[in-house]
Amino acid sequence: MHFFCKIINNEIPSYTIFENDDVKAFLDISQTTPGHTLVIPKKHRDSLLSFDREDARNVFQYIPEIARAIKASNTDIKGINLLNNNGEVAYQSVFHAHIHLIPRYSEQDDFSIHFSENQSHYTPEKYEELAKSIKTQF
Numbered sequence: 001m002h003f004f005c006k007i008i009n010n011e012i013p014s015y016t017i018f019e020n021d022d023v024k025a026f027l028d029i030s031q032t033t034p035g036h037t038l039v040i041p042k043k044h045r046d047s048l049l050s051f052d053r054e055d056a057r058n059v060f061q062y063i064p065e066i067a068r069a070i071k072a073s074n075t076d077i078k079g080i081n082l083l084n085n086n087g088e089v090a091y092q093s094v095f096h097a098h099i100h101l102i103p104r105y106s107e108q109d110d111f112s113i114h115f116s117e118n119q120s121h122y123t124p125e126k127y128e129e130l131a132k133s134i135k136t137q138f
């Protein structure tokens, strides 16, 4: 059985902070920053890309309150990043869908994201073509 499914079944112990019939939230063992938490669906899904709308409701409805509880736990927490990785290329390493809640203490804490600025490489036509290639997939 899958690693996170075993955590759900309590076959592997975890530092659980919130749990109900839909989700389990527990401390990420790496603790990228203190309070780093994973939220996982109780129903096995390989990634967010396998979620239907009900799966999405079942998980995401709890994210704000879990995030608030984390923030309320430590006055040094100034913000929280929400992160979800889908596919190895996107740094997914455990193939049971999970959402990271990463408390932020300062811009110099142990987590960072790099957003490139590529606007200068785009024309209105290129944006239109890109948007069309996606919106025709629904």
Ligand SMILES: [Zn+2]
Binding pocket: 002, 003, 004, 005, 044, 045, 095, 096
């Ligand atoms: Zn699983």
